[in-house]
Amino acid sequence: MNPLLDLSIVELAPRIAAREISCSEVTEACLARISDDNGRLNAFITILADQARADASRADAEIAAGRYRGPLHGVPVSLKDLVDLAGVPTTAGSRVLEHHVAAADAAVTARLREAGAIFLGKCNLHEFAFGTTSEDSAFGPVRNPWDSTRSPGGSSGGSAAAVVTGMGFASIGTDTGGSIRIPSAVCGCVGLKPTSGELPCDGIIPLSWTLDHVGPLARRVADAWLLFQVMAGNRNPRALPATRVPPSSLRLGLLKPYFTDVLDSGVRDQFGIELGRLAKAGVAISDRAVPHATDTATIYLHLQLPEASAYHAPVLEAHPDLYTTPVRQRLEMGRYVLAEDYARARFGATVLRREVDAALEGLDALVLPTVPITAQPIGSTALTIGGQSHPVRALMLRLTQLFDVTGHPAISLPCGRSGENLPVGLQLVGRHGRTPDLLTVAATIEAVIGQRDQR
Amino acid sequence: MEAWLRAAVEDAERRGVPDLKPLLEGLAQSTLMLRAADWNDYVPGDGKAEGNETGTRR
Numbered sequence: 001m002n003p004l005l006d007l008s009i010v011e012l013a014p015r016i017a018a019r020e021i022s023c024s025e026v027t028e029a030c031l032a033r034i035s036d037d038n039g040r041l042n043a044f045i046t047i048l049a050d051q052a053r054a055d056a057s058r059a060d061a062e063i064a065a066g067r068y069r070g071p072l073h074g075v076p077v078s079l080k081d082l083v084d085l086a087g088v089p090t091t092a093g094s095r096v097l098e099h100h101v102a103a104a105d106a107a108v109t110a111r112l113r114e115a116g117a118i119f120l121g122k123c124n125l126h127e128f129a130f131g132t133t134s135e136d137s138a139f140g141p142v143r144n145p146w147d148s149t150r151s152p153g154g155s156s157g158g159s160a161a162a163v164v165t166g167m168g169f170a171s172i173g174t175d176t177g178g179s180i181r182i183p184s185a186v187c188g189c190v191g192l193k194p195t196s197g198e199l200p201c202d203g204i205i206p207l208s209w210t211l212d213h214v215g216p217l218a219r220r221v222a223d224a225w226l227l228f229q230v231m232a233g234n235r236n237p238r239a240l241p242a243t244r245v246p247p248s249s250l251r252l253g254l255l256k257p258y259f260t261d262v263l264d265s266g267v268r269d270q271f272g273i274e275l276g277r278l279a280k281a282g283v284a285i286s287d288r289a290v291p292h293a294t295d296t297a298t299i300y301l302h303l304q305l306p307e308a309s310a311y312h313a314p315v316l317e318a319h320p321d322l323y324t325t326p327v328r329q330r331l332e333m334g335r336y337v338l339a340e341d342y343a344r345a346r347f348g349a350t351v352l353r354r355e356v357d358a359a360l361e362g363l364d365a366l367v368l369p370t371v372p373i374t375a376q377p378i379g380s381t382a383l384t385i386g387g388q389s390h391p392v393r394a395l396m397l398r399l400t401q402l403f404d405v406t407g408h409p410a411i412s413l414p415c416g417r418s419g420e421n422l423p424v425g426l427q428l429v430g431r432h433g434r435t436p437d438l439l440t441v442a443a444t445i446e447a448v449i450g451q452r453d454q455r
Numbered sequence: 456m457e458a459w460l461r462a463a464v465e466d467a468e469r470r471g472v473p474d475l476k477p478l479l480e481g482l483a484q485s486t487l488m489l490r491a492a493d494w495n496d497y498v499p500g501d502g503k504a505e506g507n508e509t510g511t512r513r
Contacts, residue, residue, distance in 0.1 A: 305482075332475055
């Protein structure tokens with residue numbers, strides 16, 4: 001692979017600014033990688049080769065003229081195909097939107113464009129982000145870069161596959177139950193879900209309006225920090241502080257018991273190894289609980305299903321055949337949730353939020369695995385753990401959806417590989433509204449447990 | 456929940472989506488869990504959800 005594609009954004013940006021590397025050179029390297037690997041992985045639905053080349057050429061001209069926009073200037077990135085890019089189709093991975101072309105940029109797209117990012121294309125996903133495997137897409141399944149017979153997770157599966165293979169330096173995804181963090185964990189990159197409401201979702205097709213988040217998938221925490229700041233509207237993003245918090249000053253809360261009860265042995269072993277490394281580095285780790293964590297899935301279901309159905313109701317009524325069967329069935333289900341149960345779930349979400357706040361007291365962050373299992377074979381629907389069969393979808397969501405319900409910021413970091421050589425993710429959860437603090441903690445943890453592997 | 460489930464399954468069949476039946480049965484189980492959660496015993500806004508253990512029981 002072109003060594004340029006091994007760089008992180010924070011390594012690449014100063015070289016672009018100094019004109020050691022041109023934006024066109026970097027963009028060509030990414031497009032070549034897409035040309036080589038997209039046939040195998042199906043990570044992109046739309047590839048904007050000509051547009052990206054033209055934008056890169058303009059970016060080079062701007063730098064030559066002395067107008068350097070900042071650390072995203074000339075950096076090739078991709079967008080989950082749920083996020084609008086003016087003049088380009090937004091398909092949501094569905095036949096429903098087969099002929100839909102975005103009239104304007106999404107709010108985050110516009111901010112990235114203003115910061116100088118180059119858009120390589122739109123990434124494949126689970127149809128309308130309503131699934132955790134990226135298999136149910138009108139454009140075919142996305143495949144995991146580590147083993148193409150396996151799912152990359154979802155719903156931002158194409159984004160994660162693109163980031164870990166060098167088909168762009170970052171991607172913008174969405175997370176309603178874990179859709180940024182799940183594919184980041186099972187593909188081996190960094191995935192950030194900021195605090196609820198911190199980044200605007202305007203111009204992004206909704207799944208569930210009270211649970212939806214937008215955020216970056218990247219190779220390093222420092223890259224996620226830059227992307228987060230730009231998408232939050234900061235026109236002059238500062239770099240992540242070079243002076244890291246020493247590990248010995250960090251206090252993490254290890255969430256138990258619900259969060260460690262059902263773990264695949266490969267994840268349990270690797271997560272345990274990394275916790276041991278953190279403890280050895282001086283991080284203080286104590287046990288914490290969220291008393292009603294076992295109610296998370298039912299609360300989530302009674303919020304997410306009716307909200308998704310409300311958005312899709314007109315099309316679902318007129319053209320149900322345009323959806324993939326599993327997604328259509330889930331959308332139909334939401335029409336049967338009673339208003340009183342939706343209201344109960346809203347109250348339950350408040351209870352959970354207070355319990356996560358309480359669990360964070362006196363700590364810098366909570367720590368837990370991101371996903372209880374590694375990448376699963378495409379098509380698998382159930383998995384036995386500890387002698388009990390579990391639906392793959394429930395396992396995928398088990399450790400992430402709580403923080404969509406409560407709105408706390410959460411980030412997944414690569415945490416080594418299982419015995420099957422498949423990536424494992426470690427998740428950190430921070431205080432409400434304190435995403436920058438969480439990223440600072442994550443940078444320290446990343447330095448201890450190592451950075452992502454690239455395929 | 457039994458009456459709700461019966462009505463929902465009948466409605467799904469009438470609307471030509473009988474494949475929803477097993478999913479509706481799963482939803483019914485989940486709704487039972489939601490309604491049985493102990494925090495339903497507390498009135499929203501009574502302080503229990505604010506972390507105050509002295510919330511008002513219904």
